[in-house]
Amino acid sequence: MKTKILIIKLGALGDVLRTTCILPALKKKHKKSSIIWLIKKEAIPLLENNPFLDKIYYFDFNRIKNINKEKFDLIVNLDENIEACRIANPIKTKVIGAYLEGNQIKYTDDAEEWFNMSLISKFGKEKADQLKKENNKSYPKILVNMLGLDFDNNRDKPQLILSEEEKKFAFDFLKKNYISKDKLLIGLNTDAGDRWEAKKMSKTKTIQLAEDLAKEFDTQIISLSESWKKRSQEIIKNSKIKIIDSGNNDLRKFSSIINICDLIITSDSLVLHLAVALNKKHISFFGPTSAVEIENYDLGEKIISSARCDFCYRHKCQFEKSCLEKLSNKLFIEAAKKILKI
Structure with a gap:
């Protein structure tokens, strides 16, 4: 049976594209998997023809209702949007990244390295900005660490496949x-x-x-x-x-x-x-x-x-x-x- 994985990264466009670096390593770890990406409609062209994706869902109210009815083995939420965080429910499934608890956006321990430097940092913006200045890791390296993957400079690249x-x-x-x-x-x-x-x-x-x-x-x-x-x-x-x-x-x-x-x-x-x-x-x-x-x-x-x-x-x-x-x-x-x- 395939491992069903949902990635949530809605935007911005550049952030969506650079996040595709996780797909090769994720597919290698979960060889029998179905990887689905939830994204804003305007960013869909960036994911077209990507060989590591099985489905692309665009983000709207009806889609949120349908997704909430689906069962996933893993949700990776790299977005700080409150509706995106609402989908990532750690009670229902394994979540890595941001999620909603009550009315508060929180993030999992394995995602601290990234989200501690973000606008939703539990330390506040001033400390988050300081942590960003002190950071010495690239975005792909932080992400693969977050997901428990090994970084390969030749493999873990963003991809855009032109027709x-x-x-x-x-x-x-x-x-x-x-x-x-x-x-x-x-x-x-x-x-x-x-x-x-x-x-x-x-x-x-x-x-x-x-x-x-x-x-x-x-x-x-x-x-x-x-x-x-x-x-x-x-x-x-x-x-x-x-x-x-x-x-x-x-x-x-x-x-x-x-x-x-x-x-x-x-x-x-x-x-x-x-x-x-x-x-x-x-x-x-x-x-x-x-x-x-x-x-x-x-x-x-x-x-x-x-x-x-x-x-x-x-x-x-x-x-x-x-x-x-x-x-x-x-x-x-x-x-x-x-x-x-x-």
């Missing part, structure tokens, strides 16, 4: 934009979600970086900005060099464009997690958030702010010139040379 049709879309994108396959192609993203203004590099700094990269490497550059309509257009318009517009595509097509790049340069954002899941060489840069948490699987280089206020976890920088604005473009050029072995 042949999606790969063809990217090939057609190359032709449509007259992009030469014989010339270096860099995907550049200095954006982040609306919640994290402090993770973003300014448009002016982004343009300077693009121009310096083009001068150093004679490269083609694609803008991979997440807030496509305004920010990306302004960067393209005001740059002295040609920056290719990645367009306003759905998540899978956007991923296929990332996949054709030779190198990705990105903030700590969804684009970083997509690059890792697609096994792309990349450079990631960090200011207010933890670089330690990110496992780059020997695919990239990290550029970390040396400002005294780094790792502040502020959503918006309190200073006129942020730590990311102080990063020298030479750091990116040297990192690119190292990765590309130039």
Whole structure:
């Protein structure tokens, strides 16, 4: 009889994708298992074609009612959403992660390493932020420890499996934009979600970086900005060099464009997690958030702010010139040379 496992990780998009790193080891431990993932509808494309998943449930009121009627052997809840925690009932089944007891969100002892650093930390936000600063383990390593699994750097990676049709879309994108396959192609993203203004590099700094990269490497550059309509257009318009517009595509097509790049340069954002899941060489840069948490699987280089206020976890920088604005473009050029072995 199959072991029935429910994973609950609803969002955000980047967090969902990086959490797929647990699936290979989980499937190895539970060879005869059925793994089901509960997720927000907009994140479903990130799990499509994943060979380790048996079912994907999207999160809505009717689904919650039906799930509560199902019997699971194990529920892994990595989400802090109160409805998600309500599903994870340790009285009915084995739970690892967050759950609801009365009206209070709690978490299991084996999940303390992660949730002690979270917004639901039993120590409060100030202590949680301090624990994050002191943490020296990557997110995948914390998760596999939580689940009693052994971490394998070559196996326990996030995965995004593109279809042949999606790969063809990217090939057609190359032709449509007259992009030469014989010339270096860099995907550049200095954006982040609306919640994290402090993770973003300014448009002016982004343009300077693009121009310096083009001068150093004679490269083609694609803008991979997440807030496509305004920010990306302004960067393209005001740059002295040609920056290719990645367009306003759905998540899978956007991923296929990332996949054709030779190198990705990105903030700590969804684009970083997509690059890792697609096994792309990349450079990631960090200011207010933890670089330690990110496992780059020997695919990239990290550029970390040396400002005294780094790792502040502020959503918006309190200073006129942020730590990311102080990063020298030479750091990116040297990192690119190292990765590309130039």
